[in-house]
Amino acid sequence: MNIGLKHIPGRIYLRYGLLMIPGTVVLVLILIVIQRWISIPSWLFWSIIGGWLAKDIIMFPYVWRAYDMNQPGISRSMIGECGIVKERLDPSGYIQIGGELWRAECLEAGLPIEIGQVVKVIKMEGLKLFVRFENSGN
Secondary structure (H helix, E strand, O other): OOOOHHHOOHHHHHHHHHHHHHHHHHHHHHHHHHHHHOOOOHHHHHHHHHHHHHHHHHHHHHHHHHHOOOOOOOOOOOOOOEEEEOOOEOOEEEEEEOOEEEEEEEOOOOOOEOOOOEEEEEEEEOOEEEEEEOOOOO
16 A cells, blocks of 8 residues: 655644644653552553554545645535436535545436436535536437
8 A cells, every 4th residue: 555655744643643642641641640549550651642643643644635724635625526326406405526425415406317427516605506407419
């Protein structure tokens, strides 16, 4: 699997690191509170914290794209994508794009689009897509 870590901007490393700090601080505080009730050996205390940090480092190659807000991704640039109607659009229903179901509304008033038809995304508001019938003959 080619992760391509060489091309990750430094701001993403910084953003990821800063967002991991609160969880690590909470873990340390919980361990300190537990230490007051139960005697935890120092090697176990530091091993738990080291394991927590190792988990964050190991997960980074798999989740870093979620921390890159400047890179347009599939979920942010659905306009122009084509999908298949999974629930009749009259005027709204569900379409499938790339294995995901999306709530969609037909922009052509009074013209329902049947299951199995291909539609094209024209506009997006939040997680709702606005679509038109895509004539596969063109």
